[in-house]
Amino acid sequence: MSTVRHAELTCSRCGTDTVHEVVYAGRLLAEVTCTACGRTYGRDVRADYLADLRQRLVTKPKRMLRRLRKDPLRFASSLPRTVPAKPLELLSEIRVVWHSGKNRRTRGEH
Numbered sequence: 494m495s496t497v498r499h500a501e502l503t504c505s506r507c508g509t510d511t512v513h514e515v516v517y518a519g520r521l522l523a524e525v526t527c528t529a530c531g532r533t534y535g536r537d538v539r540a541d542y543l544a545d546l547r548q549r550l551v552t553k554p555k556r557m558l559r560r561l562r563k564d565p566l567r568f569a570s571s572l573p574r575t576v577p578a579k580p581l582e583l584l585s586e587i588r589v590v591w592h593s594g595k596n597r598r599t600r601g602e603h
């Protein structure tokens with residue numbers, strides 16, 4: 494599931510030790526945001542997430558990866574049939590993961 498934690502880190506933009514919001518997709522760190530100035534450090538975790546997900550799902554990994562790339566939301570909604578546990582948590586993970594990919598292209602420095 495996607496998880497938000499808080500950690501005290503040094504922000505490279507405002508240079509202070511301040512609380513950062515840390516977003517995880519499953520076990521992967523996807524995004525860190527400085528709560529003082531709002532600077533966001535995004536990571537594109539899609540490749541890592543797919544590798545991680547492949548270990549968590551046992552059936553037809555290649556076909557599932559293709560479907561996930563093509564249409565992530567539809568893929569997630571089809572999961573209850575193949576993954577009995579916690580489809581909603583998986584969906585929230587996938588949202589974070591896809592957001593991380595968008596982030597890298599559109600946000601960057603600001």
Ligand SMILES: [Zn+2]
Nearest residue numbers: 504507527530
């Ligand atoms: Zn900052």
